[in-house]
Amino acid sequence: MAAAAFLLLVLGHKRAAADDPAPAPIATDRPAVTDSSVVVPLGTLQAENGFTETASQGQQTFDGPETWLRFGVASKTELRLIVPDYFGQVATGSGISSGFGDLAIGVKQQLGPAPGGFDVSLVLSLSLPTGAAAISSHGYDPSAQLPWSRALSPNWTAAGMLSVYWPTESGRRNVTGETTFLIDRQLTKQWDAFVEYVGDFSETGGPRHLLHVGTAYKLTAQQQVDFHAGVGLSSAAVDHFVGVGYSFRLQAVRR
Numbered sequence: 012m013a014a015a016a017f018l019l020l021v022l023g024h025k026r027a028a029a030d031d032p033a034p035a036p037i038a039t040d041r042p043a044v045t046d047s048s049v050v051v052p053l054g055t056l057q058a059e060n061g062f063t064e065t066a067s068q069g070q071q072t073f074d075g076p077e078t079w080l081r082f083g084v085a086s087k088t089e090l091r092l093i094v095p096d097y098f099g100q101v102a103t104g105s106g107i108s109s110g111f112g113d114l115a116i117g118v119k120q121q122l123g124p125a126p127g128g129f130d131v132s133l134v135l136s137l138s139l140p141t142g143a144a145a146i147s148s149h150g151y152d153p154s155a156q157l158p159w160s161r162a163l164s165p166n167w168t169a170a171g172m173l174s175v176y177w178p179t180e181s182g183r184r185n186v187t188g189e190t191t192f193l194i195d196r197q198l199t200k201q202w203d204a205f206v207e208y209v210g211d212f213s214e215t216g217g218p219r220h221l222l223h224v225g226t227a228y229k230l231t232a233q234q235q236v237d238f239h240a241g242v243g244l245s246s247a248a249v250d251h252f253v254g255v256g257y258s259f260r261l262q263a264v265r266r
Contacts, residue, residue, distance in 0.1 A: 036232045039258045040079065042225040042239035044209045045172045045191045046158040048130035050081075050089040050121045054264035057081040061237070061256030067249040070107075074098045077256065082263070087121035091134075095142060103145045110143025113152075123159075131159045138178075150179025168195040180215075187213040193223075201229040209241075217247035233260045 040046040041059050051057045062075035078094040093115035101108055117136030125131050138152040154177065160170035174189040193207035204226040211219040225239030240253040 036229060037235050037258060037260045039227070039235060039237075040081075041077070041256050041258065042227065042237040042254065043170075043191075043193055043205055043207050044189075044221075044223060045170050045193050045207060046119075046132070046134060046156055048121075048123065048132050048158045048160040048170065050087055050119050050132065051083040051260065053083045053086050054262060055083050055260050056263040057258065057260040059256065059258040061254050063252055063254035065249050065252040067243075068102075070100070070102050072098065072100050072102075074112075077254075081119070089119045091115075091117040091119060091136065093117070093136070093138075098146055101146065108143070108145035110146045111141075112146050113138045113140055113142040113148060115139065127161070129159055129161045131157065133157055148179040149182075150184075152176070152178050166197040168197075169193070170195065185213050185215050187211055203227055211248075218245055219248040220244035221248055234258070 035052060037057065038047045038049055039057070039059050041061060057080070059077075059079045059081070061077040062073065063077065064071065064073045074096050076094070077096055080092040080094065082090045084090055095111040095114050097109075097111050099109045115136050115138040117134060119132055119134045121130070121132045123130040123132070134156040136154045138148065138154070140147050140149045140151065154174065156172055156174040158170070158172040160168055162168050169192075171190070171192040176187045176189065177184050178187065179185075189209070189211050191207060191209045193205050195203055195205040197203045205224065207223040207225075209221040209223055220243070221241050222244055223239065223241035225237060227235050227237040229235050235258045237256045237258070238254070240251070242251045243249050
């Protein structure tokens, strides 16, 4: 319902955009864990979608459609809606369960370009307890991310993200810090690939270290497909995961 309302709000103001200059090529937060350090252009609606299969301690789980809706409300500001994801065969305290996760809303503010050629953004989000009883955290869970990136050459980019999450687990907060670092290589004008390190450090449980690789291909300037996979590097991390995705952008409101 919330996703439908969001789409109706945006598309209800849709205007002809024939006279608008062509926007920059699509830049997505997926498939890397590290978010893009820039926002979507003013007046555009971007939908990022995917499907992931995960193996952990002998249990196979899947989730989809991993839909994020991003809408540019100013030149350096976007609103974000994370549509409830469906999780299948998830190990919970009551056994193996399936169902929808929680809805989340957020805002992304681009702070850069900063000195030294860095692009930086601040992302603030709040997860709402709308999911299935066995899947939902049953709490209002905030998070903050600070993604950054810097071009090293025309074809190489370094990026990373510092994050703090306040998830509710078993009725109490489990404050979790996360750091990521990636190197991206532009293979052709439409095709790039990356390798990424992800580390999660929570108040309870051991550290979770991941090695993550992926690639994205722009079908058009406003459409992208992606593929990614990762392996756990510590006992608390998942064994491995693999996923695919499709993202697109449209001009919803004339600039």
